[in-house]
Every structure is written in structure tokens, then in C-alpha cells.
Amino acid sequence: MSSQYIPNASEPLEFSGYGEPLAIANFLTRMDQHLQFEFSDDYDKILYFAECLTDGAAVWFAELSEESLRHSTFDDFMKQFKRRYYNEHQIDSILTQLRYCIHRESLEAYNNEFNALAAAIPDTLVSPKCKLSFYLSGLRKPLQITVKYQRPDSLKSAMILASNSCWEDHSVKSDDLHSQMEIDTIRTGYNRRRTDSSNTRKARLTEEERKFLRKLGICFRCRDGKHMAKDCPLASST
Incomplete structure (x- = not known):
């Protein structure tokens, strides 16, 4: 028997009879997907399943009698x-x-691990809604x-939303860090060399730097206060 019973079917996984519970569960889940197609009778379905068994399995x-298989569902x-x-202890x-x-x-590691576990358990045993709930809780x-x-309606959409949210959060943090570095640089004046090393006054701001500080509500005179330059305490001392 071959994949001709399943139109456009990819080859299913093989099972040797050995492996961790997760590997066995993955095999059964994949086989269940393949066996959704029409077969002429249960015996054909059994033979198709048997083609995927190797080694000990x-x-x-082979030790099962053909007669008993022909009369089995x-x-x-x-x-x-x-x-x-695949006993109850393995399922548990x-x-x-x-x-x-x-x-x-990382979120990627969590998504991969959870997705493998969720795929190994048929939806008839744990509903998609329940899997989604477990994912969100984790x-x-x-x-x-x-x-x-954002009320995702499936595990797949929840994973996409989580990944997008992580990316946006990282982007915001990067922007905030970049802005803070610019502010610190402008405040200290380290980005311009001074010809006189004895001069301890801050370097004069460029017009672009003034606009940047003004946009953030920072005084360009003292470069610290959250006030207008005309109200700066340093204005009276100059």
C-alpha cells in the first residue's frame, strides 16, 4: 500500500517503537492527520499505518495474525x-x-517548546481553546x-501577537536608549573637542541640538531643567 490512498499526501513520520513520549505522540498526531482521508475499509487503514512502522514496531x-487484523476495526x-x-503514564x-x-x-524558545507539545496532543484530548489558555498562562x-x-482566538494568533509585542517593546526600548544617549551627550558636551583644556564650560550647542532639547522640554541653557530657557536660573547669571 502506498500514499496513493491519500491524494497529494506527504510521507508521514516513521515509528521504530522507541523514543520519548513526545516523539510517540507526535507520530500518532501526524498519522491521525493523514488518516482523515477516505479508505476503502479499516484493513486498508491498518496496512497504511503499518507501512510507517520500522524496527521493533x-x-x-508482523507478529499479529493477518486473520485477526482482517476482522478488527x-x-x-x-x-x-x-x-x-503509548500508555496513560506517557500521556500524562x-x-x-x-x-x-x-x-x-526567549519567546522563540517558549513558542517552539509549547508548539511541539501542543501538536503532540490531539485536539480531541485537549481542546484548542484549552491549549490557548495554557499558552497565555505560561x-x-x-x-x-x-x-x-488583544483577545487572540487561536494558539497561532496568540504566538504571532506575542512575537509582535516583543519586537515592538524591544524597538521602543532601543529608541528610548538612543534618545537618552543623545541627551547625555548634549548635556555634557563630550561630542565636541575644546581647544582650551582649562575651559570647564560646556561647549556651545548647535541649532539642531537646541531643537532636540526643546522638543523634549529640556532647557538648553542648563541642559537639565524642565523649563523654558528664559526661566532658567542660569539666565540671570550670564
Whole structure:
């Protein structure tokens, strides 16, 4: 049997019978997606599933009698498979990882980890709405509030909103830092050389620097006060 039963189908994952619970769950989820297409009967579906088994899993399948398989439903076959390779403890392990997956390091790392766990668990077991709720709960608090406020309707949209919010936040912080550096430079006058090293007065501002400080509401005379230059205490001393 080949992929001719599934129009335009890509090859599904293979399963050897070994691996972590997450790998097994990913295999089953991918197979479930492939098996959404029409098959002539359950036996064809079982044979298609068997084509993806290798090593120990293939040996396990070969030991099943053809007669019992022909008289089994696909659901019966899957019960046998899961009893052998995917027990309740493994399912509970993945569910626990999903429930307590949190945003520790970068958002990209969190998204990748959560997405892998969510994909490994069928929507029939954990609904998309529940997965979305788990994802939002795992975000760092400030980002969680921002994304929740925008009311995403799916896990994918929540991840996009979170990524966009992180980028915008980084951009704002970078702009703020750039402005602060400009202010500090203008205040101290370090960006211009003085011909007389004994002169401790601040270098004269350019017109462009005056406009920049005026825009921020900073006095260009003392370069510190939040007042107009005409009201600056230094005005009376000059």
C-alpha cells in the first residue's frame, strides 16, 4: 500500500517503537492527520499505518495474525498499539509538560517548546481553546497582559501577537536608549573637542541640538531643567 490512498499526501513520520513520549505522540498526531482521508475499509487503514512502522514496531506488527487484523476495526488495532507503546503514564507526562510549560528564556524558545507539545496532543484530548489558555498562562506577566488584551482566538494568533509585542517593546526600548544617549551627550558636551583644556564650560550647542532639547522640554541653557530657557536660573547669571 502506498500514499496513493491519500491524494497529494506527504510521507508521514516513521515509528521504530522507541523514543520519548513526545516523539510517540507526535507520530500518532501526524498519522491521525493523514488518516482523515477516505479508505476503502479499516484493513486498508491498518496496512497504511503499518507501512510507517520500522524496527521493533514492525516486528510487533508482523507478529499479529493477518486473520485477526482482517476482522478488527481500526479502533481495535489502535487500542492494541497504544497498550504496547503509548500508555496513560506517557500521556500524562506530555499533558503535565504542556500545562506547566512557561516562558523562561526567549519567546522563540517558549513558542517552539509549547508548539511541539501542543501538536503532540490531539485536539480531541485537549481542546484548542484549552491549549490557548495554557499558552497565555505560561507567558511572562507583562507580555501575558498585552496579548490577552488583544483577545487572540487561536494558539497561532496568540504566538504571532506575542512575537509582535516583543519586537515592538524591544524597538521602543532601543529608541528610548538612543534618545537618552543623545541627551547625555548634549548635556555634557563630550561630542565636541575644546581647544582650551582649562575651559570647564560646556561647549556651545548647535541649532539642531537646541531643537532636540526643546522638543523634549529640556532647557538648553542648563541642559537639565524642565523649563523654558528664559526661566532658567542660569539666565540671570550670564
